[in-house]
Amino acid sequence: MPVSGVPGTDEVPAPHEPAGAEGDTASAPSPGADSEARRWCRGTRLLVGATAVWTLLLGLHVLLAGNWWLWLLVEAVPPLTLVAVPLLLLAVTPLARPVRRWLAPVLVLLLLAGAHLSGFGPGWSGGGTGTTAGGTEVKVFAWSTDYWQMDDDKQDFYAFLRGQDADVYLLQEYLYWEGDEPVRIDDTARLRKEFPGYHLSVEGELLTLSRLPVVAEHHRRVPDTGTAWYYEGSKAQRTDIQVGDRTVSFYNVHMPVPFQVGDNPLSGGFYRFLRDQYEWRDRELDALRSDLADNPHPALLTGDFNSPWTGSLLDPAPGTQVHSPGSGVLPARSWPVSDYPLPKLWRLDWLFTTEDLAVPGYRFDGGGDFSDHAAQEIRLVVPDPTASGHPKETR
Numbered sequence: 001m002p003v004s005g006v007p008g009t010d011e012v013p014a015p016h017e018p019a020g021a022e023g024d025t026a027s028a029p030s031p032g033a034d035s036e037a038r039r040w041c042r043g044t045r046l047l048v049g050a051t052a053v054w055t056l057l058l059g060l061h062v063l064l065a066g067n068w069w070l071w072l073l074v075e076a077v078p079p080l081t082l083v084a085v086p087l088l089l090l091a092v093t094p095l096a097r098p099v100r101r102w103l104a105p106v107l108v109l110l111l112l113a114g115a116h117l118s119g120f121g122p123g124w125s126g127g128g129t130g131t132t133a134g135g136t137e138v139k140v141f142a143w144s145t146d147y148w149q150m151d152d153d154k155q156d157f158y159a160f161l162r163g164q165d166a167d168v169y170l171l172q173e174y175l176y177w178e179g180d181e182p183v184r185i186d187d188t189a190r191l192r193k194e195f196p197g198y199h200l201s202v203e204g205e206l207l208t209l210s211r212l213p214v215v216a217e218h219h220r221r222v223p224d225t226g227t228a229w230y231y232e233g234s235k236a237q238r239t240d241i242q243v244g245d246r247t248v249s250f251y252n253v254h255m256p257v258p259f260q261v262g263d264n265p266l267s268g269g270f271y272r273f274l275r276d277q278y279e280w281r282d283r284e285l286d287a288l289r290s291d292l293a294d295n296p297h298p299a300l301l302t303g304d305f306n307s308p309w310t311g312s313l314l315d316p317a318p319g320t321q322v323h324s325p326g327s328g329v330l331p332a333r334s335w336p337v338s339d340y341p342l343p344k345l346w347r348l349d350w351l352f353t354t355e356d357l358a359v360p361g362y363r364f365d366g367g368g369d370f371s372d373h374a375a376q377e378i379r380l381v382v383p384d385p386t387a388s389g390h391p392k393e394t395r
Contacts, residue, residue, distance in 0.1 A: 082114030119331025
């Protein structure tokens with residue numbers, strides 16, 4: 001008989017189990033913890049991937065903006081997107097615990113780069129630049145009028161223009177538009193009545209009014225048939241005006257639109273139009289740069305450039321400085337999506353001057369009752385020849 005407590009031949013002793021193996025759940029991962037770890041890992045991969053994609057897109061934008069016709073679609077993105085995306089990615093960096101120490105600085109650099117390109121930070125002049133000592137001040141009013149007073153009350157429209165009391169008016173869209181065709185207009189009689197003493201200069205759809213003496217008008221010769229006046233005429237009207245003892249060139253600019261809002265992006269016609277508009281804009285910018293390079297006078301360039309990247313990625317005129325209104329924390333904006341009750345998200349209207357001109361005052365103001373573009377009110381100071389080091393000019 002087997003002795004109690006001693007295993008017999010019909011009893012097999014239990015194998016040895018390590019201490020803590022039975023009933024010890026502390027050292028083994030629970031299903032919930034494993035699922036959470038997988039979520040952290042997946043979130044990290046997504047965030048790192050999104051950062052890599054955004055870095056690539058930003059680099060491509062810097063390289064391709066203004067250099068490839070298809071990139072016009074990306075150029076249409078509101079510049080504030082370059083700030084919003086890295087801010088959003090920074091907000092979710094806690095999801096990337098294993099790599100957040102190096103990922104956060106990368107996103108901060110992307111944020112700073114996007115902010116600069118969007119109009120924040122150094123490199124953008126404010127509402128007033130340059131010296132005003134020993135100079136002649138000129139009040140300039142620049143505005144894209146939204147097809148003149150085609151859909152507006154004529155009396156109110158002209159009252160608004162007269163109320164600006166500007167020395168020089170640089171106005172775009174002096175035309176009507178019917179269907180797919182521009183319509184030439186002639187409001188000369190009314191303009192002379194409303195602005196007695198002003199010199200009137202028209203080139204295509206660009207109108208310049210000046211109560212200062214006009215030295216010269218530089219018009220491109222185009223056929224006087226059909227719509228050549230619009231499609232072949234200059235998109236940067238130059239008028240040389242006497243300011244004090246100096247001649248200043250005023251460029252009234254309206255670059256072609258990249259595409260028509262509302263067109264079907266799935267159609268071949270959409271992309272043909274996109275490419276044609278890009279090539280048209282490229283030709284006009286080249287002509288503007290060439291004219292400015294051969295121009296001995298100080299110059300002001302302003303108007304509707306139809307690009308929110310003109311001041312940072314598209315250089316319309318080498319040797320000029322870009323000016324921005326003092327509009328608070330956010331970069332200046334002058335245009336919303338047409339026909340929709342949305343805030344202004346794009347700046348399409350720009351101001352450039354050569355370095356010997358001063359802009360002590362500049363702001364976007366008014367025009368909203370008549371046009372989808374904000375108007376530009378500019379205080380320009382032209383230094384006297386003795387103060388600027390230039391010899392006295394004679395007409």
